[in-house]
Amino acid sequence: METQVLIVGGGAIGTGLARDLALRGVQCILAEKGDINSGASGGNHGLLHSGGRYVSTDPAVARECREEGEILKKLAPHCIEDTGGLFVAIEGDEDNYVADFPHLCERCGIPVNTLDISEALELEPALSQETIAAYLVEDASIDPFKLSLENISQAQQLGTKLLGHTKVVGFKKNGNRIQVALLQDMKAGEEIIVEPEEVINACGAWAGEVAALAGVSIDILFSKGSLLVTDRRVTDRIVNRLRSPADGDILVPGGTVSILGTTSMRIDSLEKVRPTVPEVDLIVEEGAAMLPALETARYIRAYSGVRPLLEQESEDNDRSVSRGFTLLDHIQDGLENFSTISGGKLTTYRFMAEKAADLVCDRMGITNPCLTRTEPLPSTSAGMWTEPGLGPRLWIKGDGPENQPLCECEILPKSIIDSVIRSIQEQGDKPDLRSIGLRSRMGKGSCQGTFCGKRVTAHLYERGDLCADEGLTHLRSFFRERWKGERSVLWDAQLIQAELKEALYCGLSGLEL
Amino acid sequence: MGFSPPEPLLTFHDLGKTPNIRHATTTGLESAGKKQLNPTVPELIESTQARLRTIDILGKIETDPIACELAVIGNGMAGMASALFAANRGLPTVQVGAPGGIIFASGLLDLLGVHPAEERKVWQDPWAGIEALTQDFPKHPYALLERKEIEAAFNELLSFLEGENLHYQRREGQNSEMILPLGTTKQTYCVPKSMWGGIKALKERHSCLLVDFHGLSDFSATQITETLKDRWPDLRSARITFPGNDQIRELFTGELMAQAMESSENREKLAQAVRPLVGDAHSIGMPAVFGMNRTGEILAELEKQIGVPIFEIPTLPVSIPGLRLNDTIARGLTGKGVRRFSQERVLKVHREPGGDFTLDIGNKRVGKTVRAKGVILASGRFWGRGLIADRKRIREAIFDLPVHQPEGRKGWHHKDFLDLRGHPVNRAGLEIDDLFRPLDSSGDPAFERLFAAGSILAHQDWMRMKCGSGLAISSAYAAVKAFCI
Ligand SMILES: Cc1cc2nc3c(=O)[nH]c(=O)nc-3n(C[C@H](O)[C@H](O)[C@H](O)COP(=O)(O)OP(=O)(O)OC[C@H]3O[C@@H](n4cnc5c(N)ncnc54)[C@H](O)[C@@H]3O)c2cc1C
Numbered sequence: 001m002e003t004q005v006l007i008v009g010g011g012a013i014g015t016g017l018a019r020d021l022a023l024r025g026v027q028c029i030l031a032e033k034g035d036i037n038s039g040a041s042g043g044n045h046g047l048l049h050s051g052g053r054y055v056s057t058d059p060a061v062a063r064e065c066r067e068e069g070e071i072l073k074k075l076a077p078h079c080i081e082d083t084g085g086l087f088v089a090i091e092g093d094e095d096n097y098v099a100d101f102p103h104l105c106e107r108c109g110i111p112v113n114t115l116d117i118s119e120a121l122e123l124e125p126a127l128s129q130e131t132i133a134a135y136l137v138e139d140a141s142i143d144p145f146k147l148s149l150e151n152i153s154q155a156q157q158l159g160t161k162l163l164g165h166t167k168v169v170g171f172k173k174n175g176n177r178i179q180v181a182l183l184q185d186m187k188a189g190e191e192i193i194v195e196p197e198e199v200i201n202a203c204g205a206w207a208g209e210v211a212a213l214a215g216v217s218i219d220i221l222f223s224k225g226s227l228l229v230t231d232r233r234v235t236d237r238i239v240n241r242l243r244s245p246a247d248g249d250i251l252v253p254g255g256t257v258s259i260l261g262t263t264s265m266r267i268d269s270l271e272k273v274r275p276t277v278p279e280v281d282l283i284v285e286e287g288a289a290m291l292p293a294l295e296t297a298r299y300i301r302a303y304s305g306v307r308p309l310l311e312q313e314s315e316d317n318d319r320s321v322s323r324g325f326t327l328l329d330h331i332q333d334g335l336e337n338f339s340t341i342s343g344g345k346l347t348t349y350r351f352m353a354e355k356a357a358d359l360v361c362d363r364m365g366i367t368n369p370c371l372t373r374t375e376p377l378p379s380t381s382a383g384m385w386t387e388p389g390l391g392p393r394l395w396i397k398g399d400g401p402e403n404q405p406l407c408e409c410e411i412l413p414k415s416i417i418d419s420v421i422r423s424i425q426e427q428g429d430k431p432d433l434r435s436i437g438l439r440s441r442m443g444k445g446s447c448q449g450t451f452c453g454k455r456v457t458a459h460l461y462e463r464g465d466l467c468a469d470e471g472l473t474h475l476r477s478f479f480r481e482r483w484k485g486e487r488s489v490l491w492d493a494q495l496i497q498a499e500l501k502e503a504l505y506c507g508l509s510g511l512e513l
Numbered sequence: 514m515g516f517s518p519p520e521p522l523l524t525f526h527d528l529g530k531t532p533n534i535r536h537a538t539t540t541g542l543e544s545a546g547k548k549q550l551n552p553t554v555p556e557l558i559e560s561t562q563a564r565l566r567t568i569d570i571l572g573k574i575e576t577d578p579i580a581c582e583l584a585v586i587g588n589g590m591a592g593m594a595s596a597l598f599a600a601n602r603g604l605p606t607v608q609v610g611a612p613g614g615i616i617f618a619s620g621l622l623d624l625l626g627v628h629p630a631e632e633r634k635v636w637q638d639p640w641a642g643i644e645a646l647t648q649d650f651p652k653h654p655y656a657l658l659e660r661k662e663i664e665a666a667f668n669e670l671l672s673f674l675e676g677e678n679l680h681y682q683r684r685e686g687q688n689s690e691m692i693l694p695l696g697t698t699k700q701t702y703c704v705p706k707s708m709w710g711g712i713k714a715l716k717e718r719h720s721c722l723l724v725d726f727h728g729l730s731d732f733s734a735t736q737i738t739e740t741l742k743d744r745w746p747d748l749r750s751a752r753i754t755f756p757g758n759d760q761i762r763e764l765f766t767g768e769l770m771a772q773a774m775e776s777s778e779n780r781e782k783l784a785q786a787v788r789p790l791v792g793d794a795h796s797i798g799m800p801a802v803f804g805m806n807r808t809g810e811i812l813a814e815l816e817k818q819i820g821v822p823i824f825e826i827p828t829l830p831v832s833i834p835g836l837r838l839n840d841t842i843a844r845g846l847t848g849k850g851v852r853r854f855s856q857e858r859v860l861k862v863h864r865e866p867g868g869d870f871t872l873d874i875g876n877k878r879v880g881k882t883v884r885a886k887g888v889i890l891a892s893g894r895f896w897g898r899g900l901i902a903d904r905k906r907i908r909e910a911i912f913d914l915p916v917h918q919p920e921g922r923k924g925w926h927h928k929d930f931l932d933l934r935g936h937p938v939n940r941a942g943l944e945i946d947d948l949f950r951p952l953d954s955s956g957d958p959a960f961e962r963l964f965a966a967g968s969i970l971a972h973q974d975w976m977r978m979k980c981g982s983g984l985a986i987s988s989a990y991a992a993v994k995a996f997c998i
């Protein structure tokens with residue numbers, strides 16, 4: 001296969017790049033070793049930062065967030081819930097930080113409103129009675145799955161080729177150029193050869209691994225963060241703790257749930273990254289100081305993502321390292337057609353993609369301007385079903401038995417599952433429980449796939465998408481995947497739920513055997 | 514002295530899925546209105562409640578305590594079996610608790626299927642399995658039981674069911690291999706007679722047709738046939754429209770089908786739809802929806818009309834064979850004079866001087882009190898609400914008895930959901946003495962006449978060893994026997 005640009009990595013940056021380049025008329029292949037957003041873009045907090053969080057640690061990033069936040073709210077409103085956000089301090093928090101905050105925001109041009117405590121409690125009754133200061137900012141929540149799916153979907157319509165479950169496993173160089181990229185289809189095992197003019201490494205935390213394949217070394221440290229999902233929405237707005245960024249100090253609502261996090265833990269390897277029991281306990285305890293209801297809330301799962309830290313100066317506190325991104329042209333490494341873009345934030349993904357696209361276009365002599373700053377992101381069916389609460393809203397009464405919900409927690413009738421399956425097929429993939437789960441709310445409700453797992457498997461058999469005992473393999477893999485997120489939150493109601501799941505699938509059905 | 518369980522953590526309704534149409538319609542435990550999807554829901558609940566009322570005598574409002582010999586806390590398999598064994602021994606018995614795991618279970622009665630789980634060793638002969646198990650796990654509750662006691666427990670239960678017109682079948686001293694809804698199979702001890710044909714068909718691998726219904730998304734004949742294809746080439750599947758399906762809207766559940774099958778007109782239509790599909794099939798398997806009470810007759814009639822033997826296959830919950838088992842036992846117990854309170858739970862237990870117990874029962878508020886000489890605690894695990902867990906530890910909900918458990922939540926579960934060793938939390942529970950009396954923290958019986966039975970017991974993992982019902986039934990037997998000493 002030949003292509004102008006090979007994009008490696010299908011997270012927010014990779015998919016954003018694909019769209020950016022496609023809009024400039026550049027022909028691309030995007031290779032992603034898993035599914036869309038299987039890295040940090042599928043394991044983050046979903047906070048479209050107003051910039052408030054970085055005003056003291058990194059004013060430049062704060063400004064970048066503010067600008068990009070404004071653009072995205074305008075151009076991709078369907079991926080964003082404009083909730084607004086609060087910064088709150090509680091008894092015992094550092095006075096200076098609290099007092100400086102409005103001033104620091106103003107310096108970065110970030111709109112901020114000081115609230116009386118009583119006003120704040122009226123806006124968000126779940127706030128602690130020990131709240132001593134509250135500011136209103138323009139934070140919003142963003143659906144990263146929808147965002148990436150919409151980006152890749154438009155890119156595909158414009159001619160980009162998506163190779164899902166395809167890993168870049170090697171490069172062949174000729175002098176200063178990468179001539180051939182070796183790819184492996186992770187499902188079928190086949191090798192694919194791509195001859196690109198330019199290669200962009202948009203592999204986030206894996207950027208070092210992929211650069212190494214080209215003989216280039218990048219120093220990257222890994223910082224893992226974990227997040228908890230509640231079964232219902234706890235606040236209307238985003239709530240940030242007004243202190244130096246630390247563990248468990250942000251709650252982000254999205255649709256019908258809220259997400260609490262995060263932590264920051266140095267890890268050595270990108271294998272087996274998952275939330276742990278002590279992390280979960282820490283997050284709950286910290287979160288409950290701001291919002292006491294978080295102590296007794298029902299958490300339906302947890303998940304983790306990894307932040308790549310590219311700067312050298314990363315000291316003991318990973319959060320003090322700049323979240324500004326890194327764009328490397330690798331000229332000094334002796335390569336002319338290889339570049340790496342990593343770090344940064346979801347909030348600034350568009351800007352990062354623009355900068356990386358500028359670099360490769362410049363190299364290829366393409367002068368078409370970036371359009372993502374002005375062109376709205378179209379809404380397509382590919383990203384339609386990721387939103388919590390959409391299924392129930394659209395579930396039409398009187399659909400009849402043929403359109404029964406397959407997933408009752410999130411109310412996903414057959415028709416929605418079929419539409420999700422269609423979009424998976426359009427992306428050149430075969431549907432399975434995991435890919436359906438990524439594109440919809442299936443398996444994400446309080447039952448964590450207990451009922452819909454079996455039903456959707458049955459449906460796939462009925463459609464002829466599964467044969468022989470593939471269904472058992474799919475169920476095992478689906479439950480193992482969900483378990484990564486469940487295991488650390490199993491107490492109280494969610495433990496009961498997990499026991500029911502095990503009673504059904506092991507006790508009754510012997511799926512483990 | 515008083516003990517009280519905390520408020521229920523969540524309503525029964527909450528459990529599986531929200532909005533949970535099915536649990537509400539099946540059990541009527543929730544006043545359902547909250548998350549209503551369909552105008553027909555309240556009617557269904559009405560009728561289900563009516564059904565529950567017919568099997569439970571709720572009793573007049575009583576101000577004096579209800580006096581009895583034995584109070585059974587729990588309405589799952591262990592509670593039911595305890596109440597039965599007590600009633601058969603002439604003990605005035607009260608039973609309290611909302612329906613337990615039975616209505617979610619397959620209707621199969623497992624004795625022992627697997628041990629050691631790590632080796633995936635499956636036993637044809639459950640008794641040999643139990644012997645191996647108790648050697649490796651001397652604290653497993655089976656180790657406190659003799660084979661003849663377990664046999665006597667099963668015999669007593671099965672003959673009671675027989676008398677109530679619910680027929681079970683088993684092979685002498687052997688397990689039988691049964692087809693399950695995922696297309697897996699398992700070695701189980703007793704199966705409803707309506708399923709026996711499936712055991713025969715699977716054993717002979719004879720030409721067989723599985724039929725399912727449009728709209729019953731809980732059951733797929735194709736899934737089962739495909740999954741078993743390698744082992745059983747002569748298995749086929751077909752899908753038909755269930756008679757009267759066009760009148761049923763979203764709430765197309767097994768329970769509605771079971772009701773529909775009580776009508777001979779519907780059965781005639783079903784037979785008409787199936788007949789042309791028979792071909793060379795020696796038998797036909799269908800989801801277990803053939804009536805609530807007269808399954809034997811219904812199947813016999815259909816077999817006559819269709820011309821080949823028909824068998825039932827369990828479905829996902831709520832399972833009709835589970836409901837049949839639940840309703841049948843409940844009806845029979847009431848007939849034997851057991852005072853059953855299946856809409857109530859035990860809110861608090863007091864100890865009287867002299868060793869009797871007084872149980873406050875009700876929903877949120879105390880409605881009645883029960884005074885008993887002895888108590889059997891068969892309140893189940895987390896799902897049953899006998900055990901409750903916070904972030905730090907596991908507690909027993911009513912008496913706050915010591916619970917044997919792994920150190921800290923980190924140790925509760927393995928990293929792999931399907932880890933063959935089974936999760937350590939599954940073996941948490943109450944430790945008991947030889948007389949099935951829970952122990953206090955010093956290792957002595959907590960109370961002279963408090964006994965425990967069923968899944969709340971420690972050192973067992975019924976989900977992995979496939980011994981759920983067997984454990985419940987035989988430990989109930991032992992607990993009643995110990996009380997009678
Ligand atoms: C815990 C946490 C919370 C966060 N919260 C926020 C937030 O609230 N707001 C915000 O703005 N930002 C947040 N971020 C940051 C944000 O998530 C990331 O900046 C962003 O998602 C990075 O996107 P990416 O495309 O660079 O990387 P990724 O999403 O990690 O994408 C890299 C992709 O490359 C693929 N890949 C790797 N190796 C190969 C290979 N050899 N071949 C092919 N493909 C390969 C991976 O599978 C992966 O899909 C958070 C990050 C973390 C970890």
Ligand SMILES: Cc1cc2nc3c(=O)[nH]c(=O)nc-3n(C[C@H](O)[C@H](O)[C@H](O)COP(=O)(O)OP(=O)(O)OC[C@H]3O[C@@H](n4cnc5c(N)ncnc54)[C@H](O)[C@@H]3O)c2cc1C
Nearest residue numbers: 588589590591610613614623859892893897967968981982
């Ligand atoms: C999904 C599922 C599938 C199963 N499949 C099989 C199978 O294939 N084969 C098999 O042999 N077994 C199976 N079982 C297991 C079996 O049916 C029993 O659930 C199990 O043996 C445990 O029974 P139990 O009576 O100890 O507990 P449970 O069934 O959990 O019953 C506990 C009872 O205690 C009551 N209770 C709790 N607290 C109180 C209180 N304060 N006051 C009053 N009452 C209280 C509850 O309401 C409930 O009635 C299955 C179970 C489930 C859930």
